[in-house]
Amino acid sequence: xxxxxxxxxRTILDVQGLTVGVxxxxxxVVRGLDFSVGSGEIVAIVGESGSGKTMAARAVLGLLPPxxxxxxxxxxxEAGPGSGSGARDVAALPPAALRKIRGAEIGMVFQxxxxxxxxxxxxxxxxxxxxxxxxxxxxxxxRARIIAMLERIRIPDPERCLAAYPHExxxxxxxxxxxxxxxxxxxxxxxxDEPTTALDTLVQREVLDLxxxxxxxxxxxxxxxxxxxxxxxxxxxxxxVMQEGDAVETGLTRDVLSHPQxxxxxxxxxxxxxxxxxxxxxxxxxxLISLENIVIDYPGRRTLFASAGPKRAVDGVSLQVxxxxxxxxxxxSGSGKTxxxxxxxxxxxxxxxxIRFRGTALGDRTDAAAKQRRRDVQIIFQDPxxxxxxxQRVADIVGEPLRLEAGVTAAERAxxxxxxxxxxxxxxxxxxxxxxxxxxxxxxxxAIARAIVRRPAFVVADEPVxxxxxxxxxxxxxxxxxxxxxxxxxxxxxxxxxxxxxxIADRVAVMENGRIVEFGDRDDVxxxxxxxxTRSLLDAAMLxxxxxxxx
Amino acid sequence: MIATAFNLPRLRVNRVLGGTxxxxxIAVAVFGPYLxxxxxxxxxxxxxxxxxxxxxxxxxxxxxxxxLSRLLYGARTSAWIAxxxxxxxxxxxxxxxIAAGYFRGWTDRxxxxxxxxxLAFPGLLLALGFMAVFGxxxxxxxxxxxxxxxxxxxxxxxxxxxxxRESEYVEASQVMGNxxxxxxxxxxxxxxxxxxxxxxxxxxxxxxxxESALSFLGxxxxxxxxxxxxxxxxxxxxxxxxxxLVIFPGLCISVTxxxxxxxGDALRDWLDPRMAA
Numbered sequence: 057x058x059x060x061x062x063x064x065x066r067t068i069l070d071v072q073g074l075t076v077g078v079x080x081x082x083x084x085v086v087r088g089l090d091f092s093v094g095s096g097e098i099v100a101i102v103g104e105s106g107s108g109k110t111m112a113a114r115a116v117l118g119l120l121p122p123x124x125x126x127x128x129x130x131x132x133x134e135a136g137p138g139s140g141s142g143a144r145d146v147a148a149l150p151p152a153a154l155r156k157i158r159g160a161e162i163g164m165v166f167q168x169x170x171x172x173x174x175x176x177x178x179x180x181x182x183x184x185x186x187x188x189x190x191x192x193x194x195x196x197x198x199r200a201r202i203i204a205m206l207e208r209i210r211i212p213d214p215e216r217c218l219a220a221y222p223h224e225x226x227x228x229x230x231x232x233x234x235x236x237x238x239x240x241x242x243x244x245x246x247x248x249d250e251p252t253t254a255l256d257t258l259v260q261r262e263v264l265d266l267x268x269x270x271x272x273x274x275x276x277x278x279x280x281x282x283x284x285x286x287x288x289x290x291x292x293x294x295x296x297v298m299q300e301g302d303a304v305e306t307g308l309t310r311d312v313l314s315h316p317q318x319x320x321x322x323x324x325x326x327x328x329x330x331x332x333x334x335x336x337x338x339x340x341x342x343x344l345i346s347l348e349n350i351v352i353d354y355p356g357r358r359t360l361f362a363s364a365g366p367k368r369a370v371d372g373v374s375l376q377v378x379x380x381x382x383x384x385x386x387x388x389s390g391s392g393k394t395x396x397x398x399x400x401x402x403x404x405x406x407x408x409x410x411i412r413f414r415g416t417a418l419g420d421r422t423d424a425a426a427k428q429r430r431r432d433v434q435i436i437f438q439d440p441x442x443x444x445x446x447x448q449r450v451a452d453i454v455g456e457p458l459r460l461e462a463g464v465t466a467a468e469r470a471x472x473x474x475x476x477x478x479x480x481x482x483x484x485x486x487x488x489x490x491x492x493x494x495x496x497x498x499x500x501x502x503a504i505a506r507a508i509v510r511r512p513a514f515v516v517a518d519e520p521v522x523x524x525x526x527x528x529x530x531x532x533x534x535x536x537x538x539x540x541x542x543x544x545x546x547x548x549x550x551x552x553x554x555x556x557x558x559x560i561a562d563r564v565a566v567m568e569n570g571r572i573v574e575f576g577d578r579d580d581v582x583x584x585x586x587x588x589x590t591r592s593l594l595d596a597a598m599l600x601x602x603x604x605x606x607x
Numbered sequence: 608m609i610a611t612a613f614n615l616p617r618l619r620v621n622r623v624l625g626g627t628x629x630x631x632x633i634a635v636a637v638f639g640p641y642l643x644x645x646x647x648x649x650x651x652x653x654x655x656x657x658x659x660x661x662x663x664x665x666x667x668x669x670x671x672x673x674x675l676s677r678l679l680y681g682a683r684t685s686a687w688i689a690x691x692x693x694x695x696x697x698x699x700x701x702x703x704x705i706a707a708g709y710f711r712g713w714t715d716r717x718x719x720x721x722x723x724x725x726l727a728f729p730g731l732l733l734a735l736g737f738m739a740v741f742g743x744x745x746x747x748x749x750x751x752x753x754x755x756x757x758x759x760x761x762x763x764x765x766x767x768x769x770x771x772r773e774s775e776y777v778e779a780s781q782v783m784g785n786x787x788x789x790x791x792x793x794x795x796x797x798x799x800x801x802x803x804x805x806x807x808x809x810x811x812x813x814x815x816x817x818e819s820a821l822s823f824l825g826x827x828x829x830x831x832x833x834x835x836x837x838x839x840x841x842x843x844x845x846x847x848x849x850x851x852l853v854i855f856p857g858l859c860i861s862v863t864x865x866x867x868x869x870x871g872d873a874l875r876d877w878l879d880p881r882m883a884a
Contacts, residue, residue: 434782443779460785
């Protein structure tokens with residue numbers, strides 16, 4: 057943990073009244089933004105998508121996508137001795153001078169490690185690029201520096217890494233490499249735009265700790281862009297909260313989180329995961345769904361000459377879900393949790409073991425049983441942008457499952473659709489809309505409506521909120537809980553996000569490498585984790601810093 | 608918001624100009640015979656290779672037949688052949704492509720093996736082979752060109768089906784309990800429309816050109832009946848004396864292609880729900 061009271065050093069970046077407009081139109085995406093970052097300090101700009109936080113950062117780099125441009129304000133950057141010291145206004149610099157500063161003096165790490173490294177260049181060449189451009193070091197010196205840096209970030213076998221291509225590394229490794237190649241140049245300012253959003257919890261923590269470590273020793277100022285207030289509370293000295301282009305609140309992280317002045321900030325803080333009420337004792341009885349020793353293999357890639365062995369995604373899992381309860385399946389990406397969820401709804405066929413629904417084996421494909429199961433077991437997918445047919449209107453999407461019900465007339469169907477839409481918080485005017493006309497949260501509401509319209513007994517929710525903004529996440533989780541209370545369906549909640557799990561789960565199963573390593577009531581697992589993997593997951597979870605939680 | 612602002616004028620040009628040209632083509636194909644000033648087969652040796660004049664607006668060919676009248680009659684032949692061929696190979700290609708993309712496994716491998724073998728031949732060569740079997744007639748041309756171009760359609764459809772099949776809304780439909788056929792018709796097929804439509808309009812152009820090429824080789828629409836292709840072909844020896852004999856049919860073909868392609872783009876945008884605000 058960083059000492060948040062540390063005195064900020066000399067001001068590196070000073071932004072006054074920054075306004076970003078669209079071409080010559082009066083539309084603005086950032087209005088009168090003021091903030092400054094001192095050396096060795098981490099300042100976070102926090103906001104939801106569309107708040108203008110990314111555009112503010114891009115303005116500092118002089119990388120606004122046309123037709124956006126800085127229409128007012130000053131961006132003073134204190135350049136180092138290398139490029140003529142003294143504060144200068146970045147917004148007024150000619151492109152050539154800006155290029156000199158970019159990279160050498162201001163480094164940037166982007167959100168997507170998958171695309172920010174060039175897939176056709178070796179790591180060595182990509183890391184050397186900046187040094188070649190901005191320093192006069194010889195090839196041997198450059199190589200030595202890169203290897204030292206790779207050792208520093210604990211990449212195993214740095215020599216081999218130089219000749220490797222980005223696809224040979226995992227997302228977290230790539231982001232570490234990206235960070236390392238930016239920090240090689242010892243920039244005075246690092247801009248990190250959602251640097252870990254695409255990564256899962258454990259890796260997120262590693263990358264951010266590395267970022268702090270590397271910037272701390274150079275006294276680099278850090279401008280961190282994020283939507284995740286929980287994460288920010290662990291790292292940033294100061295925060296700027298943005299909403300629709302305006303900075304609504306600025307101050308020390310501690311003050312802003314414990315005494316938010318602005319209504320929007322309060323809403324953001326409220327949206328942070330808090331533990332939901334403890335599970336009421338569910339009456340025992342036959343489990344709704346029971347998995348016995350499930351094994352799922354993915355066939356190995358067949359190449360011309362050899363065929364790789366099958367990959368075991370799920371390795372002997374046994375689980376039971378009782379009627380009405382929410383079981384959370386937690387694990388890092390690649391742990392097999394999504395595959396298991398897909399097996400329950402029949403999208404993946406297990407290679408071993410048995411899934412029983414109300415006592416009947418899922419393998420039983422007799423018509424009546426299969427049909428009934430389809431009604432009773434539904435799924436909500438992670439990405440509401442791809443789980444809705446782009447050509448169907450909302451009413452058709454929600455009404456489609458009802459077409460499979462014998463004896464439901466068109467009028468009844470329309471009534472049920474209207475009623476279900478209302479239940480998920482969408483008015484009747486949404487019925488005629490197409491998916492692209494909806495926001496992410498609204499789309500996920502439609503997906504939920506589609507899943508519950510036939511009153512299923514069991515719903516698999518596969519990371520249902522991880523693609524959404526924080527405040528929307530909160531709304532969707534609350535909605536989900538309410539619907540569950542009303543209709544009593546059981547749920548398998550698949551997630552890597554412990555914050556969401558804490559809010560909604562009755563019981564928790566932790567999965568690692570295809571096996572369940574810990575299983576228990578939510579409060580037991582969160583408060584008294586037994587398995588080291590569970591402990592490391594909990595450690596890494598960017599839950600709101602408990603020091604602020606008392607507020 | 609910004610993107611639509613930039614796209615709008617281009618869209619409108621596609622819609623208006625493309626629509627006008629296609630409407631004109633259809634009108635000419637339907638009413639051409641009533642508009643034609645002469646019988647397209649009437650010989651007038653005195654007017655042989657005469658340039659455009661008040662009597663023959665677009666000139667007369669090597670037998671003194673009126674070029675304008677032949678173009679008007681030819682529109683019917685060429686447009687009909689192109690439409691029918693496109694419809695034929697899109698239908699066939701959709702069926703095979705969907706079967707391959709949907710059933711995958713051995714069905715896919717077998718169908719694709721045959722398909723790729725056919726793709727290895729140039730379309731025209733393949734068509735020539737089929738023409739030898741079916742004989743040089745309208746129907747022969749339609750079937751031969753149709754089969755020759757089907758492998759391309761199959762490739763596009765199969766690829767599209769495979770990618771749509773993997774999307775979560777198709778999985779959602781499976782979980783819902785829809786029979787496979789319903790999933791196919793309700794979710795997969797409509798989402799194939801955009802690429803197939805673009806392909807269809809592009810193919811329209813290839814077909815008109817291929818029909819010209821076949822006619823040029825003496826395997827197309829048998830003379831003396833006019834088609835744009837065989838007019839282009841028979842005019843070639845006189846290109847020095849009477850260049851208008853190839854210029855006018857050539858112009859007709861080019862303008863038609865342009866119009867159909869623009870119309871196709873407009874149709875695709877119109878069918879794309881994301882473009883409808």
